[in-house]
Amino acid sequence: MARRNKRVILEDLEVIDAGAKGKAVARAEDGRVVFINNAVPGDVVTIQTTKKRKAYYEGTAISVAKLSEKRVEPVCQHFGTCGGCKWQNMGYEHQLFYKQKEVVNNLTRIGHIELPNVTPILGSDAQYFYRNKMEFSFSSNKWLTLEQIQSDIQIENKNALGFHIPGMWDKILDLNKCHLQRDPSNAIRDFVKDEGQRLDMPFYNTRKQEGMLRTLMIRTTSIGEIMIVLQMFEDHKGKREALLDALALKFPEITSIQYVINNKGNDTIYDQEVICYKGRDHIFEEMEGLQFKINAKSFYQTNSEQAYELYKITRDFAGLTGKELVYDLYTGTGTIAQFVAKKAKKVIGVESVPDAITAAKENAQLNGITNVEFLVGDMKNVFNQDFVNQYGAADVVITDPPRDGMHKDVVAQLIALAAPKIVYVSCNSATQARDLSLLDEYYKVTKVQPVDMFPQTHHVENVVLLEKRNA
């Protein structure tokens, strides 16, 4: 193993591509592909490898002989340390180019799909400050830069509130300014950090599993509502209330202040009680006159403005006339189901998270939508012939699975169902390609529309229309 991973220097490689999980790509003289975590296509770089395999190396650029013309100056002071926006050093038009390329490559190379003309990727108007949800972690053991470690200045205060350093579960980058969520996100985070310290509330120590302040979630919506969820490890009622009262006083615009007391090993709040301290226990998002109630645990697409574009494309691909029975598989809180409902006869939504289905039903009621029905269940168990017998055979299926794509039994049931149209929305075109190849004998891909929901990252959403062959 040691020999396999022996580090070598590869000099003056031209970077030729980007996209593979966000990495830039070059080719070494021995023919191996080189995946580089800190370069831009067009750069000429010298690489220190970190991993060697039969077909590839992984490595880091340690010097640059030529800087690519595709480069731009990153706007964020944390670029390079924070794992969040790895493509900030590449111009946005180039980011879009490589995202589109990634989708086409995956569909053709993994899926072996014969593609129609792929419509150019839909870019995001907002290239920064587009996220509606951020989760920050507290730590008493902040990440120190090499300069800080080497300097003579003693760093007394090691408290941090920010993001995990990539690959390091116990190291947190202390954020000054993050460019992902609109104001007052940065101001709220800074205030909570300062006030927590002023009140002498210990920041969480992951290794020792001690401390009070653990995570801070901030959710915002396009109509200006704001939710804060503060997670405590050890609780101190007096200090917690003093902190939350001060927060409410400083930011009267906050709609919902909630907290969680979680002293288990991991910091997921999904199995925890979320307690409402001030305001409502939910906020509202709006889209085309529809209202969506979002609570602390709800899934909602993270870029609201682009989610609207994504849903419009989905509805357009579905080509509804008002007569169709539609299945919305992996419906989450039923957003797509409700978005297409007024153009369909009936929509059936399926989702595995019970809270999401409760929210979906509430939202439908709130919106006065009566032609939707939602049920809870794992798709691979509930989506079967009994399901089809109960609800009727769908004319259009919309499917929006998680990153892993669809279970093979779900694909098999889609084949058995033989609906005339399937609209497949995916956040991972590699698993989408795998699923499409299973459907290929029965369905032809007739439209492909990549959508950029996450500027400055390599992530890309893709919507595909499948039409039944010989229908």
Ligand SMILES: C[S@@+](CC[C@H](N)C(=O)[O-])C[C@H]1O[C@@H](n2cnc3c(N)ncnc32)[C@H](O)[C@@H]1O
């Ligand atoms: C990408 S999200 C789509 C959400 C929704 N379509 C939207 O746009 O808001 C995928 C959803 O699938 C759900 N999910 C994951 N695995 C599932 C399974 N095996 N069966 C049913 N739902 C599942 C997740 O909880 C999540 O809500």
